[in-house]
Amino acid sequence: MPVELNTLSYLLLTSIFSAASAVAIKNGRHSDVHPLVLNSQGSFSSLRYAGESAIIKSKMYTHSTLFSNNQTIRTLSQLYEVAFLKHKTNTFILSGQTVCSRYGKWFIEINSVHILWPSCHxxxxxxxxxxAQATSSHLLHVIRNTSLTVLVIDASHLDFALHLIEASTVKHLIVLGHHPQEQREYFGIRVSSFDYLKKVGLEALIETSDQTSSDTMASIYYSSNPKNNIILDNKDNQNALGVVLTHQNMISALSSYAAHLPASHRITSKDRFMHGFAIDNVLGYILGILCTFMGATLSFEDKIPYNDFHLNVENVLSTIKGFRPTIYASGAPFLKQVRILIANKYGNSFIYQRGLKRKDRYHREGRLVSDCIYDMLVFRDIRQRMFGGNIRLLLIDDDQNMSDDASFYRAILGAQVLKTFSRAETTSGMTATSVYDYTSDKRLIGPPLPVMEIKLSDHEEYTAEDLPNPRGEIQVRGHNVFAGYWNDDKDTLLDVVHPDGWFITDMIGELLPNGSFRLLKSK
Structure with missing residues (x-):
């Protein structure tokens, strides 16, 4: 007996088959990017010297300027001028319960240490x-080495700071946050609240003129973390050297990160950026500048704990969940603690373990899947509870322990995860893994960032003639390599930077055929 179908039935069947076809196409076993793209991540020079590998550049090396249409931008002040005029109605910062707009006198509308750096630059x-986590010896080392006269602190650090700087060169102490008195004096040190300075500034507005140039000094970074820059004796951070960074260094670094992201993953005004770096880690600031220029919102926590070496991971995650960032960046140690927390809560679940194995299979097929059955059953809950559910891009910096955290978070978040390899001396950037590269190689640190040139030089048992791949000490060169060490003799600079501009990283790496690098060990 023939079955007759009416028009509604035809439409229903057509819809079902169309939906099934769309799902099949989306979840088909084709990789997210053509393999040729990942097989050629760097450009090799045609010549090389004895004892060295070929020089490697990014495929984007000749397109590494963020400001191809804004050739007048050579300093941070020019960058902020362009950025705030372009995005003046957008939200700039979310800090605690405070919202700061780019419109008008944005730099005097918020009590946050995070607004001071753009204001100063x-x-x-x-x-x-x-x-805030720096030891008292590190703080005194910085003050003495720079003859610092003005120090800006959070209100919770006031008593500690006054006791510490009593006989130092500091003459002005500016207090952020609640401070009962507008201005007072202790032991010859003038203590002023930030609110008082704002009031004085409004009463005596002056026209500022930009006298900076690309080679003008912008910042000096004394990292309280020995892994973030070179320390002479490699024993404690009391001998940390002040890394001098110019405006050109910073402009080059943020341009490099911008060019490294493909068009499909560029930062936009719809993004919200948050990071977990200490304020003396330049990568957090560079990424913040880039997001500012692109119109994205920056998110920060108001509270700044003093000497809080025992970080409460759940409290930090609660803040992240509240701000719901789309882009998050952090050092490997924090993300390792978060991974332990996730394992303690979900690790005994069969579905969780099965989901990780399934995601690993997807990654080996070159696919990033964020909507499979395991996402619905377990991973989506983790994203919502711990990260706010919106992260589309995660950056993990300086994972020298060579963990598989990148693969783990790629599975959990269903987001692109990039590993970066940075130093203060390179204004945060040397290499970064590529978007769409889902390899499980724990030691992979990616190709050079677009402003960098990288080569390997022979070191002890590691040589450029090693098989199957060249190995040696990683050396880098580019406009983001620092100008020198503050208040230090030239001999120290020559120990780490060759006369032709090559910076010695003290790291041993391996050059892969596709132009990316593996990190083998620290010297």
């Missing part, structure tokens, strides 16, 4: 960031 001042 817009006005041509030099910043010397010091982390």
């Amino acid at each position: 817009w006005g041509g001042l030099v910043t010397i960031p010091i982390a």
